[in-house]
Amino acid sequence: MTNEVWWRLGFFLSILVIMMLIEWRMPARTAPIKNRKRWFANFGLVFASSVIARLAVPVGLTAVALYNQQHGIGLFNIIDLPSFLVIVLSLILLDIIIYWQHRLFHRVPILWRLHKVHHADAHIDASTGLRFHPIEIVLSILVKLVAVSLLGVPAIAVLIFEIALNGLAMFNHANIRLPPAIEKPARLILMTQILHRIHHSQRGSETNSNYGFSVIWWDWIFGSYKGAAQKPDNELDIGLKEYPSAKQNASLWGLLVMPFRNK
Numbered sequence: 001m002t003n004e005v006w007w008r009l010g011f012f013l014s015i016l017v018i019m020m021l022i023e024w025r026m027p028a029r030t031a032p033i034k035n036r037k038r039w040f041a042n043f044g045l046v047f048a049s050s051v052i053a054r055l056a057v058p059v060g061l062t063a064v065a066l067y068n069q070q071h072g073i074g075l076f077n078i079i080d081l082p083s084f085l086v087i088v089l090s091l092i093l094l095d096i097i098i099y100w101q102h103r104l105f106h107r108v109p110i111l112w113r114l115h116k117v118h119h120a121d122a123h124i125d126a127s128t129g130l131r132f133h134p135i136e137i138v139l140s141i142l143v144k145l146v147a148v149s150l151l152g153v154p155a156i157a158v159l160i161f162e163i164a165l166n167g168l169a170m171f172n173h174a175n176i177r178l179p180p181a182i183e184k185p186a187r188l189i190l191m192t193q194i195l196h197r198i199h200h201s202q203r204g205s206e207t208n209s210n211y212g213f214s215v216i217w218w219d220w221i222f223g224s225y226k227g228a229a230q231k232p233d234n235e236l237d238i239g240l241k242e243y244p245s246a247k248q249n250a251s252l253w254g255l256l257v258m259p260f261r262n263k
């Protein structure tokens with residue numbers, strides 16, 4: 001656990017670099033606005049969100065999990081189950097909670113104001129997978145804090161979950177298209193890029209589908225799965241109709257104040 005930061009940073013940078021290299025060599029779609037400008041805003045927001053989240057919630061999730069383990073707090077720290085099973089159950093339950101949190105951010109207008117910063121991106125690539133308003137990040141940390149404490153999730157499961165969620169978000173937002181021979185079977189397990197682009201479509205009925213950030217199963221089980229959009233993947237209109245211009249999407253300040261402006 002002492003190397004936690006390095007594990008997280010290592011996976012984050014490796015997956016980001018691999019995704020950006022594939023996007024560069026084999027992009028699935030062409031960006032409607034200059035990537036350089038989008039990246040400045042998107043990565044600027046990633047940095048701002050990390051700093052603000054750290055200040056707002058100075059305690060780490062794994063530290064809380066360790067404290068809970070030592071003090072017998074939370075379900076899995078009370079009942080006696082094999083540790084492997086506890087880790088698997090923790091990952092599944094945390095992922096289902098994040099799926100429902102995502103649906104809630106679409107459903108509740110005040111939360112949508114925050115989450116639309118993510119959806120307003122007129123193009124979708126690995127950087128979109130990291131583009132979240134700082135307040136959404138803080139709320140998400142608080143949700144996970146409560147979940148980790150109620151369930152008694154072990155610290156190792158928290159670490160695996162955080163690395164996987166972050167890595168898979170970059171994977172399924174990446175501007176790549178897996179070959180059909182891989183994409184078809186992958187759809188049985190993962191939220192693939194083609195499926196997640198449907199979630200970023202401008203059509204409301206398509207936006208309100210494919211909420212998963214990692215596995216596809218929760219969308220199947222809870223009835224939000226959509227296998228195809230009206231338009232084919234390469235013609236899909238990405239983003240939000242209200243934010244068509246490059247300007248709003250290419251300034252860090254524009255993204256930070258987006259939830260507080262009436263549109």
Ligand SMILES: [Zn+2]
Nearest residue numbers: 102115119199
């Ligand atoms: Zn969404």
